[in-house]
Amino acid sequence: MSNTILPPSGEQKAIRWYPPSYDIRIETVPIPQILHPDDAIVKVQFAALCGSDLHIYRGHGGVNKDHTCGHEFIGAVVALGHSYGGDNTGRPSLYSTLKIGDKVVSPFTVNCGECHACRLGYTGRCPEGFLFGSPALEGGQAQYVRVPKGGGTLFNLSDPSTWSSNLSNKEKEKALTTLSDSSLLMLADILPTGVFAALQVINHPKVAPIITGKPWPMCFSKDDAPSSNQISLTDEDKILTVAVIGLGPVGICATVSMLDLLATRQIPYKFVAVDPLESRREKAAAVYNTIDTACKANGEFAVCSIDEAKDKVKEWTGGVGCTAVLEVVGNTSALTLSYDLIRAFGVIVSVGVHGEPLLPFTGRQAYNKNVSFDFGRCPARAMFPPAFDLLGDDISRRASRRFSDVFKVKRQDVFGGIGQPASLIDRVVDFSQAVDIYRAFDKGEVGKVIFDPWRA
Amino acid sequence: MSNTILPPSGEQKAIRWYPPSYDIRIETVPIPQILHPDDAIVKVQFAALCGSDLHIYRGHGGVNKDHTCGHEFIGAVVALGHSYGGDNTGRPSLYSTLKIGDKVVSPFTVNCGECHACRLGYTGRCPEGFLFGSPALEGGQAQYVRVPKGGGTLFNLSDPSTWSSNLSNKEKEKALTTLSDSSLLMLADILPTGVFAALQVINHPKVAPIITGKPWPMCFSKDDAPSSNQISLTDEDKILTVAVIGLGPVGICATVSMLDLLATRQIPYKFVAVDPLESRREKAAAVYNTIDTACKANGEFAVCSIDEAKDKVKEWTGGVGCTAVLEVVGNTSALTLSYDLIRAFGVIVSVGVHGEPLLPFTGRQAYNKNVSFDFGRCPARAMFPPAFDLLGDDISRRASRRFSDVFKVKRQDVFGGIGQPASLIDRVVDFSQAVDIYRAFDKGEVGKVIFDPWRA
Incomplete structure (x- = not known):
């Protein structure tokens, strides 16, 4: 048939x-x-x-x-x-x-x-x-x-x-009855792309010491051996300092996804949201205002122009730099800023669509900061389920079964x-x-x- | 006192x-x-x-x-x-x-x-x-x-x-009595650097589907949800195809470390060891001959010149490319070859010391292959314990406690x-x-x- x-x-x-x-x-x-x-x-x-x-x-x-x-x-x-x-x-x-x-x-x-x-x-x-x-x-x-x-x-x-x-x-059915078609449309690209960026950060081996509280390479072991590290990580060491460069629609999705992961896994954070345009910075600030206070207690959030971002990261990390940068723009100046903001042993996740110019880094720069890069297009279909969950979560799971039952980002205010x-x-x-x-x-x-x- | x-x-x-x-x-x-x-x-x-x-x-x-x-x-x-x-x-x-x-x-x-x-x-x-x-x-x-x-x-x-x-x-004491001082000297740099390269590959999120047998992003979940993937991975999909570019001393250490991880975790592999110099290729082949037959049954190994490597990877992967490339040379031609050999959604781990030239990739190339890079210097002190274990393993643990009790690389033949x-x-x-x-x-x-x- x-x-x-x-x-x-x-x-x-x-x-x-x-x-x-x-x-x-x-x-x-x-x-x-x-x-x-x-x-x-x-x-x-x-x-x-x-x-x-x-x-x-x-x-x-x-x-x-x-x-x-x-x-x-x-x-x-x-x-x-x-x-x-x-x-x-x-x-x-x-x-x-x-x-x-x-x-x-x-x-x-x-x-x-x-x-x-x-x-x-x-x-x-x-x-x-x-x-x-x-x-x-x-x-x-x-x-x-x-x-x-x-x-x-x-x-x-x-x-x-x-x-x-x-x-x-x-x-899922309950979420589907409530979600507007305009918000479901975000599942075509920008929301899975945001989730993709955030998941690449949270699962990167260079972020593992912060997530596990154990130093490299212990952070990959279930048990405590092998290690030669004699001084334990401090609470300050376990703060994930992250910057999102570009606060257009994908940047907002990346911000919401990243905040959701940080809240769900209860990872202390310092979050720098960067854009040269004031209107976009205002949007990001309004989105952060939809976050539950209990989550905010776990971190700090700043919306910044480019120069402000450099100062803020310096201030927050004592000059060390961000653990991770999410580059959501797709040009060489955004990549250069990413390098300026990243720490040694940090990861730059770039979901921006890039063009013909060479990557703006010398081999020596890449070596000297032990920097990691993840480039490329979101596998949107593969990312659909976690993106749908992110969209539908606050409708269907105010009392969440698996994770924290804290009500996190009020997604309907953002996507609805x-x-x-x-x-x-x-x-x-x-x-x-x-x-x-x-x-x-x-x-x-x-x-x-x-x-x-x-x-x- | x-x-x-x-x-x-x-x-x-x-x-x-x-x-x-x-x-x-x-x-x-x-x-x-x-x-x-x-x-x-x-x-x-x-x-x-x-x-x-x-x-x-x-x-x-x-x-x-x-x-x-x-x-x-x-x-x-x-x-x-x-x-x-x-x-x-x-x-x-x-x-x-x-x-x-x-x-x-x-x-x-x-x-x-x-x-x-x-x-x-x-x-x-x-x-x-x-x-x-x-x-x-x-x-x-x-x-x-x-x-x-x-x-x-x-x-x-x-x-x-x-x-x-x-x-x-x-x-450890038993190993220390037996290991020669010349082999212990390898712990200063090249053996931890090889372990560092291999550990970055094995822990990279883009390698996770092969290790876990579950597709992106399911590979990060302990349970099976969320997924939209409807066709399971085949046995062929779970083969880790890896190239090491540069078979000098660090390349040999990276090769031994990678083979050790593949054997220990019983990951099926296809391994391409690449160098333009015949004497170095002969060394790599001799090293592979120190591997236990039981491990060899789990994979294939080829030593190749640069042109041979391109053909071999094409043949072994049906044109898809390597899951991971370990770049151990530190110049732009080695990086360019890495890009040529890598698959879409692959990872290039570069432990070579690079100089002033720009990275030889356009933003579009990086985006189009969804490529990941890990650059930089080995944290040699942090990597000492697993490097020491690798060196001392076949002396002290022929009947291994934790892992496979297969005798893998005969390390004394390589380092002793x-x-x-x-x-x-x-x-x-x-x-x-x-x-x-x-x-x-x-x-x-x-x-x-x-x-x-x-x-x-």
Whole structure:
């Protein structure tokens, strides 16, 4: 039995980019059709504008072919290829269970879910992993979008039994009834990217002495041997000093994720949130104000301009530097600042999208600070479950089962609202405003913007 | 009560370097004296020549002041400053227990053992951590050497109760009776550096899916949630493919350490040992021949030239690349090769000493492969206990208590002999040969060389 239903035929509205740069057009184009048995066609309910869209917008991406923009979308399945339904033993379960009408969110890249990279959870580097909104694959800022390898790529929000998580199915269902579609859209990219950045920090071997309270290399042993360290760590030594560079939407997600991990694991922290733009610093401060007081007692938080950040880290660490820096911008000046702020034996986690310049570090600089770097794209599908848990936590688990039952970040204040001081999302607009919105977003005049492709 | 005894007065022989480059002289200089109460004076029994000595030798180190060479030495304490003996509560125990006549080995840098960096085990970046054999601190290629912060820096081989380890004190004592002084000298730098490289690989979050058999980010959870991964890892997915670039003495130590970890943890492996020099490849092959057959059954090992390495990794991984690369050379071509060999979501651990050139990667390359880097100097004192265990293991623990009781690398064949096919140490020479030996070592014509400062 096949679920195949033809998608609507005819035309649709789409936001399209033209080379070489800054050329956004609202056009009428054909509704995409099934091209491969694994394809799904999604009717887009909301599509968001993302900071990494600006690389192509500005002409920095080396892209020279016009295409429909956008890699963040949420919507409903309107057509499925022949692969869906019937016997799909050994394939991702969505090939068996996904149905017309199901509400889905997509990661920003395709991932087959079946190859070596996907099996390891490195879904962002699936060899079939084309980026939506690129010359290789039409994007989601349209009324309809074709999703290749839909059974491996999509998340079925209509059936929370299709992913395992720290939440029970009942808790997931409860969260899904309450969460707004605009907040669920953050699962396409920026929230998993924030969780990815924070998880890379917390699991890095160079952070292990702070987490375990045991020195290198004892921090890797379950027991106390081997060690030659004779002076124990002090309470001060066990403070995780962390900087987030870039307080745009991804930076806010990284900040919330990092604060959540610090609170959940009760790790004392000093947190420096850095951005040259005052409006973004105000947003970060408002987000921190949504944190429970009990958590705040465990650490300190400062929003800083670039110069203020250098002074603050110096003051807080006696000149030693940050244990970890989360670089969420994606250019050489952000990387240089990361190096300035990092301690010897620190880790710089960079989730920014970088371009052609060489990394701005000499070999000697890298050696002299014993610095570690983690670069690259979030494997968004693999990170979906912890990102969903982060989003749904305060709805379903005010009295948490596994972790601290302290109510931490009031996530609904961050992800649920629109246009409020602590809201991640600034506004919802229709396609007719796209040209102006791209221009304003490029200049940092608006925050996260969502397009409603059906609003006149 | 103080142990203070004046060091011998008078003159000694020393190997000294003069700027700008390639200028080695055997000179008669004053015997060093106690300059600070924490100083110890060590009568040098053996001092080794290390690949990183070549940076200064070649004039690449930016050094413009003559000094005594060498940062690897083993010997006996002949004088101690006023800090030693008496009440040293709260200080490293060697300030209370170290005695004249004790046999000691020193890490290649000073470390106080008391500061924030030392408490965390990051002893290689102690703010008082001068490098022996640099303009800041006279080196160990002499008959006597002054060791600042001796109670924090030295290891007392006469009293194995002063460090904890996976070996009991009795086992340590047994190992110490059997191990040659030339092999114990490897604890100064190259063996801990090899262990450091291997431990960074095995504990890196990007290697976790292979070690745990669970995909990212499940690999960080003790339980199975959260996950959206629907296809389990295959046995092939759980093979750790690793390359060591550079098969000089540190590369051999990194190879032995890595093989030991793979065997101990029973991780299936494919191991590519890379060097352009045939003599070094032959050494690596001979070392692998000292491995127990039972361990070999768990993996494959190939020694390769640079071009062969690219082909071998392609063949073994179907074009995916290595999970981890250990870069033990310290130049841009070795880093470029590391990038060529690494998989997406792989880790490059670089323990080579790098110079002024920028890292040879664009931001886009780093992003596109989701690559991680760990740079920097080994915290040799912190790494001493596992390095000692590695050295002493096959003497004291043929029937191992904790791990597999498979006899793995026959370490005595690698570290114990001199000038044999699998020996790490090529020859022991007197100071009169130093000029020739530096020249031959620079050209790759000799392997690891040890100086005996007392041989005529």
